Amino acid sequence: MMTSYTKPLPIINDDNRQYWEYCKQHELRMQQCNDCGYIRFPPGIICPRCHSMAAGWVKLSGRGKIYSFVVYRVSYHPSYADDIPYVVAVIQLAEGPRMESDVTGIKVEDLKVDMPVEVYFDDVTDEVSLPKFKAVS
Amino acid sequence: MESLKDKAAIVGVGYTPQGKVPGRSSLSFHLEAAKNAISDAGLKIQDVDGLLVQPAMGDPSVTAALVAQYLGVRVRFLSVLDAFGASAGCQAQFAAMAVAHGLANYVVCTYGENARSGVSEYGTALNGGLEYGLFGPAACYAIAARRAMHEFGTGPETWKEIAVAQRRWANLNPRAAMYTRPMTYQDYYDARILVEPFRLLDICQISDSGRAFIVTTAERARDLKKRPVYIMGMGQDHPATNPQQATFLTGPTGAKLSGEQALKMAGITLKAIDACEIYDCFTYTVEVELMDYGFYGRGEGKDFLKAGRLGPGGDFPLNTSGGLLSEAYQMGFTPLTEAIVQLRGEAGDRQLGVPTGTREPEIILVSNNGGVMQTHSTLILRK
Ligand SMILES: [Zn+2]
Secondary structure (H helix, E strand, C coil), X not given: XXXXXXXXXXXXXXXXXXXXXXXXXXXXXXXXXXXXXXXXXXXXXXXXXXXXXXXXXXXXXCEEEEEEEEEECCCCCHHHHHHCCEEEEEEEECCCCEEEECEECCCHHHCCCCCEXXXXXXXXXXXXXXXXXXXXX | CCCCCCCEEEEEEECCCCECCCCCCHHHHHHHHHHHHHHHHCCCHHHCCEEEEECCCCCCCCCHHHHHHHHCCCCCCEEECCECECHHHHHHHHHHHHHHCCCCCCEEEEEEEECCCCCCCCCCCCCCCHHHCCCCHHHHHHHHHHHHHHHHCCCHHHHHHHHHHHHHHHCCCCCCCCCCCCCCHHHHHHCCEEEECEEHHHECCECEEEEEEXXXXXXXXXXXXXXXXXXXXXXXXCCCCCCCCCCCCCCCXXXXXXXXXXXXXXXXXXXXXXXXXXXCCEHHHHHHHHHHHCXXXXXXXXXXXXXXXXXXXXXXCEXXXXXXXXXXXXXXXXXXHHHHHHHHCCCHHHCCCHHHCCCCCCEEEEEEEECCCCEEEEEEEEC
16 A cells, blocks of 8 residues: 555546546556447547447557657656656557556666557556556567 | 638737736736737727637636726627637637627737746646646647657757747847847757756746737728738637647647638738747747648758748748747737737837848738647738
């Protein structure tokens, strides 16, 4: 248990609660439109491609590659002050959608666009598990 | 349907003290800017019958009705308009429609914020990502910029030209935050890296201040105090998509479609443009938007964008007030009001034409961009 976690937590609302529930179970699932098949993210009530409201939660492989990334060299928030330099990446998932996340287990100097990555879950509190990524060879 | 080309004109512009101006509400900046614009146009308070207000990101408590209340105006056309950084251009467009159709005679468009000294919401993420430490718009645009480095080989070598050129303009503008502070290429490279790949000098600085302008019909404009600036062309394109899924981070941004529409309405090509006032929240934004307007091809910014061309004396004057980077962050009002001042010939030492060894300005392109390139508006203004 990490009750001392001081970083901002996701803002969980009626639209995204199910996503975070799956994360807690260490599953990366996103909404897939039952009508056109588009996988959308962040979660929402309608498909932005066809406006269907019918969707299921498809389990993703968790594999992808780095679409882009930034490295914070100064702290914008006190809870991240000890983490400088840290990375925020956009991950291109194998199934199509992209998501913001962290890439760990690699020096920031070694990060590259298009580098393959794989998801894991970081149980930051009892209630929240963050999907993060590690580089794979 | 009749085109809006040349049907409306901008007839007043209002500034306030800007930079670090503590002890003032964002509302107070809306009001002072509006007052100055009304006076600049030679209008009376009673003439104002339209009001469009862009609230500061950090202060949604400023509503259009509140600004009207404090300005002491009774209007027949009133709204808040918020398309983030694209708002000023959108306000001008809605105002032009209103006056062209007789829904109002004089529409005052305002902006005001005190984010430098007051409460700033710029640190929070526009589109989520706080749980991964994604703080501030700079990082969101840095993600786009990094991708562009990968896709078409841009980078600091190109961005430094934009930063240095705009600083040269700011050094001619007493109102600019960076008026007394020159910048060399070495200064650019020596600047602290905040969010890689962006240095401090790739990023604009938040200001306390307000700005306003007034739109009326072309006919009414001819009888007022100042030389009218006519709206020749206008366009909007709001790609909107959450930046995580966005296909436009490396172009084409909204600049492409909104620009094509505006040029078509104006009946001109890019060759007729004498100067560009381009929303420059970050250096990279300028590069990608000029590319999407069609001034150069994909990835050709590195050859096209040279400080000698973009600065005073150059053949492609860019962001002649110093822009958001070196003058003041007033959202889309910074590029828009600068175009007005230049076309009126009131720009002092930085005046386009003979004083700065550039082309006489007849037509200026104004680009506004907002969100993470999720909103966009274009205006083509002429003398
Ligand atoms: Zn669908």
